[in-house]
Amino acid sequence: MAHRRRLPGAGRARLFGVSDTPTRVLIADDQRLVRSGFRMILDARPDIEVVGEAADGAECVELARRLRPDVCLVDIRMPELDGLEVTRVLAGAATAEPMRVVVVTTFDQDDYVHEALRNGACGFLLKDASPALLVEAVEAAHRGDALISPAVTVRLLHRLETREAPDRARTPPAVLSERELGVARLVAVGRTNQEICAELHLSLGTVKTHLTNIQSKLGTRNRVEIAAWAWSTGAVPADHTG
Numbered sequence: 001m002a003h004r005r006r007l008p009g010a011g012r013a014r015l016f017g018v019s020d021t022p023t024r025v026l027i028a029d030d031q032r033l034v035r036s037g038f039r040m041i042l043d044a045r046p047d048i049e050v051v052g053e054a055a056d057g058a059e060c061v062e063l064a065r066r067l068r069p070d071v072c073l074v075d076i077r078m079p080e081l082d083g084l085e086v087t088r089v090l091a092g093a094a095t096a097e098p099m100r101v102v103v104v105t106t107f108d109q110d111d112y113v114h115e116a117l118r119n120g121a122c123g124f125l126l127k128d129a130s131p132a133l134l135v136e137a138v139e140a141a142h143r144g145d146a147l148i149s150p151a152v153t154v155r156l157l158h159r160l161e162t163r164e165a166p167d168r169a170r171t172p173p174a175v176l177s178e179r180e181l182g183v184a185r186l187v188a189v190g191r192t193n194q195e196i197c198a199e200l201h202l203s204l205g206t207v208k209t210h211l212t213n214i215q216s217k218l219g220t221r222n223r224v225e226i227a228a229w230a231w232s233t234g235a236v237p238a239d240h241t242g
Helices: 009-015 032-043 057-067 083-091 110-118 131-143 150-160 178-188 193-200 204-218 223-233
Strands: 023-028 048-054 071-075 100-105 123-126
Touching: 023 032, 023 057, 023 131, 032 048, 032 131, 048 057, 057 071, 057 083, 071 083, 071 131, 083 100, 083 110, 100 110, 100 131, 110 123, 123 131, 131 193, 178 193, 178 204, 178 223, 193 204, 204 223
Parallel strands: 023 048, 023 071, 071 100, 100 123
Antiparallel strands: none
């Protein structure tokens, strides 16, 4: 039987009726099996194309600057440059043309999360995250949004408190409708959009509309800031773990 030729990213996108310009992703991890696993998950999507792989931090920076991917998936512990430094170089405040970096790691430590976000990361995932969550993190990063693994979201955002965003913290929960407040609470305890759909019996489009309205009303930029607002205002009970 003749082998079927695999279409390149743009060709697959047209075949499946989605954008002609798929999200271009660079994967950086010093473990070949991890890189291969991520590539398999992402390349299965017609709207995502893996454009390169790097085995260390220095190679990641070089490839990122040359290929200009839409999203960089970066491991924390790598030779040459670690993922936190790579994130600072590619996405930090001093970077002239910042890129979108999602940090992926096996190490669930608060200092890593805080440092990654301070250095400009727009996502933080643990390597045991589901394939669906990996895809959602890439899509969120491409939109300019932020997604943190539910395994660390509650603990991290509970500690942000009002010092991270005093103006947002003064916005009372009453500014949101009951449904919007319900969505914000679920974001604050680490639910993905699909999980919010299932829990509130809403369509994905409706959830996204609620998130857009919430961001507009609160003056927040992404779901991380929505969650920080929810914790800091008491919209989520202090002992609530989801």
